[in-house]
Amino acid sequence: MRAGADGGVMATIYEVAALAGVSPATVSRVMNGVSVSPERSKRVREAAEALSFRPNRVARTLRRQHSEVIALVIPDIENPFFTSMARGVEDVAQAAGYSVLLCNTDDDHDKEARYLDIAVGANIAGVVIAAAGDRSDVKVLIDRGRPVVAVDRGPHGFDIDAVTVDNRAGGRAATTSLFDQGFRRIACVTGPRDVETATQRADGWADALAAHGGADHALLRHANFRIDGGEQAMTELLDLPEPPDAVFVANNLMSVGALRVLSQRGLLPPAVGVAMFGDLPFMPLAPLPITVVQLPARLIGTTAAGLLLERINGDDQPARTIVLRNRLVQH
Amino acid sequence: MRAGADGGVMATIYEVAALAGVSPATVSRVMNGVSVSPERSKRVREAAEALSFRPNRVARTLRRQHSEVIALVIPDIENPFFTSMARGVEDVAQAAGYSVLLCNTDDDHDKEARYLDIAVGANIAGVVIAAAGDRSDVKVLIDRGRPVVAVDRGPHGFDIDAVTVDNRAGGRAATTSLFDQGFRRIACVTGPRDVETATQRADGWADALAAHGGADHALLRHANFRIDGGEQAMTELLDLPEPPDAVFVANNLMSVGALRVLSQRGLLPPAVGVAMFGDLPFMPLAPLPITVVQLPARLIGTTAAGLLLERINGDDQPARTIVLRNRLVQH
DNA sequence: ATGAAAGCGCTAACAG
């Protein structure tokens, strides 16, 4: 036994082989379930147990040129939408014997690029990515033949698998619902201009109002996709000379912010119309009368991980885009 | 260039060396910031750029016996407390050039053990772990000299660094606050018996009531640390012949469940007293009159990651336990 | 079914 980095010990396949009186190749075969005589197999297993041998995955990866790790690249690990998705990815990956390397990009293209470089260098089997923006560059992976699946938002200009929802239709449905409830000055709080889900959802809002004299673009706000973004945008809207009587908020966290502001001003639904894209997480109270476009976050994750595993296993059919259904719910 | 796993190409240090007209060792030195003549250094950099070379971290790790990856082992990635913590860990790790391998154990000891085995085999530099239970076994890591830092809950019987909060004092303070508000039949909903944070917080509850005739243990409930656990326990309590007039709930998600049940029955605070351990995440409304023991989740993460990095860098002073302050807030 | 041996890409002595 040799000393490990910090004085620990790491039994190798050679030591197991020596103890079991077989060759290293035989140990390798046993560890990988390749046919070995029962008698030797037993000796190997006992020797491995005795030495508390753990196969060195680093060496294996170097040799096989392929690791059992996938990377999950998301912009905000504190957003419940992405954690649900992460959970879905993790479940599927784990069941297939893969680990998940978590990459929180914070919507920062540099951080994202750095992570993708690491993924390449680590011989990652594949990547599920919710891109920081339209122009995220997954070329470094594609060039090396690593499969990539886009979720939620797609990096443009790459012909890769994607799992999304119909953002525009969702925005339209939510807004239409507000209109049907009798609201007429319907505002929209959406995300950054360079995030395609944000613009699509806002387009849906505009669509819905087009039939009724058109959307008033003074009532459109772009904010970050966080709570403070929602607070700020909602405050601005309420301070307008002619404030809206309803609002469609294009993501879950901004909805929290918007509702906080409304709540502070005593303007809770149904006094004012509220529709939101994505579920309000951890709502502790009996439901407010709010219109919600429910996103199948976990399903997005499991679906994406499934596609990725197929690609990892050699599937090379043309790129697919899977559009998952979002359900409109009236609380 | 050789074919990669899926037909991609991966330039090696040898190819860069050949193109730059230097030895592989020189390329390695350039990539690692070891002194090399400026002229050669430039040639190497250009060659690397031209071949879009990415150093193979797998090979490096095999050689160095040490990777720049730490594992974060948590029971529930969908719990905002752990995601905040994860965020803290990730920030510090990333700043120090480390990546984070996310391990979601789902409170399952087998899953946890499997992940720890993987961590060992992957030559992980260290582990931050919120153990699935008291008896989580990090021996496999300790034996090999890999540093481990416990957060939130500590696996017992190991002399390792830990970052915690004072659970008992928090439980006591929250309960005392309810008593001071005039409530007299104060129930407690806490987590599983084999999770030390759960029992400690319940002990705090018992402490607080000891001075006033003692706690009524018919009002104590153990549930899982999830929303449904809180719902179930709260329902049971309210259905008691003599229901409580207040409740101390020992974690954030169970509080959501408890409040949902209360809300459904029209029993919102201040009609009934509510105190909780951990912040209510994403509260969309103006604050209810609730007593909250605020946990510095992110700080726990950054602190733990800091300790871990110190250990990775060779610090071998005796194990430390850092107890972070939790603040009592009246909303 | 089993063993011998080469080599995955990199780093770190060691020698110059």
Place this chain on the structure above:
DNA sequence: CTGTTAGCGCTTTCAT
């Protein structure tokens, strides 16, 4: 400062 070389631990032909 620079090149040569020997592995890190494992898998996988290729023989046997």
